[in-house]
Amino acid sequence: MNNETQIVDLALENLQKTAGITGIWKPGALKELDGQLELKLNNKTIKLNTEIKRELRGHNLPQIEAMAARFNPLIVVAQYIFPKIKEELREKGIAYLETNGNIFLKQKENFIWLDLQKAALPYVEKTNRAYTKTGAKILFYFLLNEDLLNLPYREIAKLTGVALGNINYVITGLREQNFLLKLDQYRYKFQNKRELLNKWVTAYEKRLKPTLEIGTFRFVKGDAFID
DNA sequence: GGACACCTCAAATGATTCAG
């Protein structure tokens, strides 16, 4: 599909950058396969069957192994492969390629292994996390009381009943859309609050409300509704 | 300059959506 093309293209682009290896990918005719990849390496061309995935996790392994046995040589192209899984693939001698250009390929005459820690870009596009289920929840508290913006993340997390890591995601999301005005080095204040409120309402309807049980919510301060 | 508080980010886990 188009999505698959995107993953392979990005992977090849980065492979070129990091390892100087070029490759061409062609969609395959076979239904079980996601096409074929031709890698150019030292004037040699290596042809590989490909399987394309977004992320590769433990439960995919048996399937991949079966494919590797059937369509040898096989390379797995994925947006992101869990480190442990990569390890297993290497042990089993199955080739892989990630979108950040990390590659492993072991054959009789060819051996490539590239693992760049930092350059990892797990996801192609990041969604703005201010409007997810949890995001909306946090934002709800922020809208009720702007001062919460300036509490330590840990306290915000505790107060909103959400994991620490989310706070930063939400703040970043809001900042990207210019809803936060920097007062000084440490403090923020909302700006363009009306529009933000609209966004929240949409997010609430779409993402949060469907998962809530009716009757489990109340306002933090009793009179907040009238305010 | 050490202790502490706090933030960040990769990895792991969990939840939801999608395809067959």
Added chain:
DNA sequence: CTGAATCATTTGAGGTGTCC
């Protein structure tokens, strides 16, 4: 309707800044 694929959240180690 079910398992697979994808998207979202949590966890926690490591890094950075701050205060005494």
